[in-house]
Amino acid sequence: MRPEEYNSGNYLPINYYPWPNLINPHVEQMGRDMDGWIDNDYTFLTEKQKVRYKKMRLHACTACMWPHLTYEQATPCNRFMLQYVVLDDQVEESSSEEIEYLRTRCTAILRGEQPTPEENALYQHIALLRDEFRAFMPDIWVERFANYFYITTRYGIELEHPYKVANRPPSLALFKVLREYNVLMLPYLLFGEIESGLILPKHIVEHPVVQRMITLLSRVIAWQNDIHSLPKELAKGTEVFNLIFVLQQDCHLSLEEACVEALRIHNEDLAELLAIHKEYREFGEYQEHVDQFLYYSGIGIQGVNTFYLQETERYRHGGAGFAWPDAATKNNLTL
Template sequence: MQYIMKPEEYNSGDYLPLNYYPWPNLVNPHIEQMGKDMDTWIDNDYTFLTEIQKIRYKKMRLHACTACMWPHLTYDQVIPCNRFMLQYVVLDDQIEHSSPQEIEHLRMRCTAILRGEQPTPQENALYRHMALLRDEFKAFMPGIWMERFIDYFYITIRYGIELEHPYKVANRPPSLALFKVLREYNVLMLPYLTFGEIESGLILPEHIIEHPVVKRMITLLVRIIAWQNDIHSLPKELAKGTEIFNLVLVLQQEYQLSLEDASAEALRIHNEDLAELLALHKEYREFGEYQAHVDQFLYYSGIGIQGVNTFYLQETERYKHGGTGFAWPDAASKNSLI
């Protein structure tokens, strides 16, 4: 008789254990102060959250994700990165039941604020903190970097969150082929990749960003983090019962696989993308004077991949079995969100 894994027996560390990746596993020395900062923002600024949601966001230790992903940032550099970590995670979590019109408004308003508009006194912390981190980034980053950060923020909402909405409403996953395209955007990682350029101090010029090899490497970086997230977040999503944007669940649906077989296949896809990323970087060395920029971009992005894996395994309660560590959207607070 064939053994069938039960959902409560699933352990993401069996697939992606600590130090799985070929990059250093480090932590920012300012992690303790970063935690104090984030708890203060949650308590004093994120007033639209319920008390239960506030407690759960604190237990998620999202500042530790920032600290593990970008260990070389100075304290002044890490403040807006940490601020954005909380802002973007809360945004993504709490608009789960928002309408397409509400999500579009949030996208347009946040983008306008990033481009220079000021939030109104009536707008909540999602908008006010966007203005704060904009000014903090502009104090030490050039305009070309800021434009890329804004563009990546815009497209992850426009082609990530917004395009997944019809599937969530219908409670029907897309095909695996389409899912792989959409997941690159709705994992929301593109803006975070630019933080590696802060660490290195080497800003990729536009003609390098648009190079097909670099574009492919960026796609692979984002997909690796997406598959990593799907493997580690599965215990929470199995509890919800209505989650459809997870590689393991899509594989189960498309190929009628068991949980164990689908998890193994998800890891195979993850490893295939990781191998392609490393192979491309090793083989293509034709960036001339910008080769060091590309090397450093991949190095610091790799530390980010290693760091977020450590965060999942050691730092957070966000993805606990049964969904007990997640700050589920609350209907009572929805009206004050957008």
């Protein structure tokens, strides 16, 4: 199989998952909002990058993943979608110290500090979404969101950095551990609790069955992303954090063989997720909370798959739809 012949829809087609495929009715206004933020607030981006981000239609990812949110609820989720995607994209060529600064400063703002007027939209918007979440979510949820942001940045973006610098992937065994965090999904999974109105208490979140479900949810979305983002990453030539590339190196597979094996791993994790949820029904009065957490997370998995296939130019062949880091952007990233 030649790279240009690859079609991710052959592996993960529309409606692949056992959850509804829906879209938020506020999607068009969410798009207008995001385009305005890109044009007016994200001034550190180049004009070319702004055009690329608008064509990605990231607001549609928010709308497909969380179709039941009200407009008030969707706004900070949509704001975070842009903030976190831009942060992750644009630190690609940053130093470890710059990435650590971004993580430390954004986490501090999520936990209550105020950005200075001179700080850019990455900091201004994380303060705005923090206050928007606080308007309708309890403190325990906002703190968990801040903690998940910290965890995915610290153990996701930062731990992958040395491998990107060295241009070599980790072993398959280690990759499976690290990819759970560097797919950056933990904060997003909490948005299903906004939809359901049922917030998992601390002792339920810490339950080993729930922790395993969260791991599997993150991994399924990671493998899904690796399958759909492959055309962009094949063009780059230096991407190492993709399951298909890791399988090629670690198991000495062809591109086609690695794609088949990646789908098998994805399906195995999905099957385990569904199986443990079906079997373990010992959460007592919080069983509905857990059921709803998985249901709305599942809608998110189905929705982001639809986004990849129908809504975005982000992963076009050759990397033509991606907002690659720019030297001018890099110099202004931590300001």
